């Protein structure tokens with residue numbers, strides 16, 4: 001999570017360089033840089049108009065008035081466990097709430113995402129607004145919400161990302177209660193597969209099915225003012241070396257060793273050079289194999305993690321590592337004049353990466369909306385659902401939904417919902433500026449030509 005604002009950086013190049021000094025992990029927002037407060041006049045004007053319109057003011061009052069009810073949704077959804085690949089029960093509950101709050105045609109798609117379209121007046125852009133259904137916690141985890149007093153609630157998954165789901169429902173309710181007609185369409189989604197080996201399968205499906213999405217605003221636990229614009233991509237491999245194996249004394253000289261072959265590969269991988277900007281990393285994270293101290297190992301396995309803030313260096317590093325593995329096998333076979341050592345590499349993690357330019361309309365919109373709530377914008381990066389649109393060149397950001405949060409991915413995960421409605425208002429205002437409100441503002445988000453299948 002971004003904590004302290006860093007010095008002002010005028011360009012993304014520098015901003016990303018700053019990011020490169022901090023650890024980036026899935027679900028850990030790391031600070032890029034504060035944004036200059038300046039936004040283009042059209043953005044500034046749209047938000048001035050929006051915030052002075054009485055129907056929008058009433059809408060924001062309604063978000064506040066809906067706070068207690070939305071916390072009931074938060075508790076209800078949190079207490080339905082949703083481990084990766086087992087989000088179905090929670091999806092059903094979320095779908096039922098979506099329907100009850102006015103999206104009668106909402107449904108669950110082939111991947112398990114809950115999808116509901118709230119149409120605009122027509123001819124406007126289509127904005128995806130989303131939060132993920134899954135949590136990192138395995139089946140059987142105690143997900144009962146504990147009330148710690150003074151607005152603080154604790155339960156696994158309560159802030160990441162169940163709060164986001166509850167905020168989407170609250171937006172839906174107030175928009176419908178107040179008959180707010182947006183110009184652009186809002187595609188409401190509670191998606192699967194954000195965490196771990198879900199590999200963003202939910203978002204990948206959304207963008208494969210909906211070729212006309214023009215932008216995305218995702219909700220994740222994040223401090224007020226935080227706008228995520230960088231999506232760190234990753235590829236992960238499980239690499240298995242296999243040989244005939246044999247007695248360490250009796251078979252010596254006749255068979256290659258799976259462990260020696262893997263050792264050669266690791267030595268080569270350790271020498272791979274990567275750029276520090278965009279930050280590109282690799283590691284052999286785990287190794288296993290062998291049967292006993294006096295056996296020439298028939299099998300050895302390792303897991304390799306490769307990450308980058310851009311796809312090109314990610315793929316280049318991946319190529320070098322896979323080549324190093326193949327060379328190592330050739331060398332080990334040559335050493336004993338055999339051809340019996342083989343290797344197979346299985347892709348077990350695949351998250352595309354990308355970025356949303358800091359001077360794009362979607363970032364300026366969020367910056368302007370944040371400013372109207374008294375927050376300085378802090379740009380950040382992490383691996384989230386937004387990686388998918390970013391990799392496709394579709395403008396995407398992740399913002400907070402309100403409330404102080406912490407302890408992500410730990411049993412002690414918590415949220416302090418005191419005044420959390422302010423964050424729900426702030427992010428809703430960001431969204432409304434992007435899609436426009438009939439009779440008040442035109443959409444700021446640009447319509448894109450539909451993508452080809």
Ligand SMILES: [Zn+2]
Nearest residue numbers: 027160161220
């Ligand atoms: Zn999350």
